[in-house]
Amino acid sequence: MAETVTHIDDEPGTASTPPPRGRRGRRTALIASTVVVVAAVAVVGALGLGGGEDEEPSAPPRSGSLVSVTRVTLTERTTVDGQLGYGTELPLPIKAQGTVTWLPETGATVERGDELLRVDDRPVVLMYGSLPMYRSLGLTAQENEQGSDDRNSDEQQQSDGGGDGKSPNPSGSTAPGGTGTGGDPGSSRAPRELKGMDVMQFETNLAALGYTGFTVDEKFTSGTADAVKRWQKSLGVAQTGTVDVGDVIYSAGKVRIGQPGTRLGSAVGENTLTYTGTARKVTVNASAADAAWAVRGARVAVKLPNGNPVQGEVAAIGKQATAPEGGGGGGEGGGLDRPATIPVTVTIENQKAVGQLESGPVTVEYVGKEVKDALTVPVSALVALAEGGHGLETADGRFVAVKTGLFADGNVEVSGAAVREGMKVRIPE
Structure with a gap:
């Protein structure tokens, strides 16, 4: 009975039989190897050499430089x-009538008091102003002639005995350019003074050219006429004291002569001479x-x-x-719009x-376009998010979604709940 029990205890594979020392060493080695492999995988993952798609947000960031989110005025140019x-060439408003006898060179600069051209060998002079020359200025011959006619009529009536020697004006007042009444029969009035803003404009130019002896105002007086005669003498023309409508052309300032539209010897036309600013x-x-x-x-x-x-x-x-020219029409035979x-x-x-x-x-x-106080980053800092749209990578490797605005000068306007001025974001390499 005791032998039987001893035989059973000696059978191999029973739980009470201690394992051999060599087998226990091999098992310990296998466990240690498994631990080393797991540790190695963890190290590889930490170094970014592994390849799982589901990366943790707190994973170390990729390499690249860091920049700050700045607040500036972003301008799109x-x-x-x-x-x-020199701009579009415009025709000079020449009102003189006759034959063109002299023209300046193309590109020449003409200033106040200079000749623009000559018509019938009479100079047409540039003056500065905004009003056009629309009438002759002076103590006009027409008014003087009217006064002479009135005086001749009075003298004829007195010699014929038809009339009482008084002016035909029943009120006894003096008619423009005529003779007085009730006074010295031989006296006569001075010609009527021309008035207007065009008179002041011309007198301003005359004074600027150095011709004085009159008051610069809206009245063309005998003093103005005397100054005109001196000016006409310098031009080499008849000293009439009257400025004809074709003698002067006004502009805002000095002009540059453009291409002539006629030749010497031709009659003055609408496009005889063009000009631009200087x-x-x-x-x-x-x-x-x-x-x-x-x-x-x-x-x-x-x-x-x-x-x-x-x-x-x-x-x-x-x-x-x-x-x-040549544009329009997207149909058959037409080019691109x-x-x-x-x-x-x-x-x-x-x-x-x-x-x-x-x-x-x-x-x-x-x-x-221009956006003031815009939060901006370099365009290269934008990354495409897997869920769509754009984002920024923070310094600790997190990604935040942003909304983009104006792009200009290599920068982009960004906004979002997580975006603030001064935060550091990464520009991926």
Whole structure:
């Protein structure tokens, strides 16, 4: 009975039999290897060498430089093509009648008191002003002749005995240009003084040229007539004291002579001579649908043909849109539709900055849109989010969604609940 029990206890595989020392060592080694493998996987994941799609938000960030969210005025600038020149040539309003006997050279500058041209060898002179020359100025011969006729009529009536020697004016007052009544029969009145703003405009120019002896006002007096005679003497013309309607042309300032529309020996016509201003300016044919920037007084930047930038200002905007030649019509035989344009004139205050350039292609840069106090980051800081839209990566590797606004100068306006001024965001490499 005791042997039987001993045999059972000695059978291999029973729970009470202790395992051999060699097998226990192998099991311990396997467990240790498993721990090492798990640790290695964790290290690989921590280094970013692993490849799971579901990364934790707190995972270490990718490499790249950090920038701050800044608050600035973001400005979008747009450039359009323009043409440097002196502007559109306009015909001079020449009212003198006769044959053209002298013309200035194209491009010549004419100032106050200078000759614009000669008609029947009589100079047509430039003066400054806004009123056109619409009548002759002076103690007109017509009024003097009327006074002479009245005096001759009175003398004839007295010699014929028909009348009482009084003026035909029943009120006894003096008629313009006529003789007095009830006084010295041989006395006569001075010619009537011409009045008007055009008189003041001419007298202002006459005084500016150095001819004085009269008061600059709205009355053309005998003093004015004497000054006119001295001026006429300097021009080499008859000293009548009267300025004929064709003797003077007014402009806002000095002018630059354009291309003549006639030849010497031809009769004066509507386009005998053209002119422009003397300041160089830029003309832009702006898209009529996108010309909101063209506001009078708006500041723009002009890039000259030589690459130099100068400041400009919008001075005039056309009111009539013009379709480009050859444009329009998307049907059969028609080209691509091109937008209608309106002319925009840009003046350049610093003419010296233009140098010797008189014409050429330029570019005009203007402010299209502007956002003040905008939170901005470089465009390169934007990342595409898996759920759609854009976001920013923070310094600790988190991603925050943002809404984008104006893009300009390599920066973009951003907004969102998590975006604040000064926060650091990463520009991925």
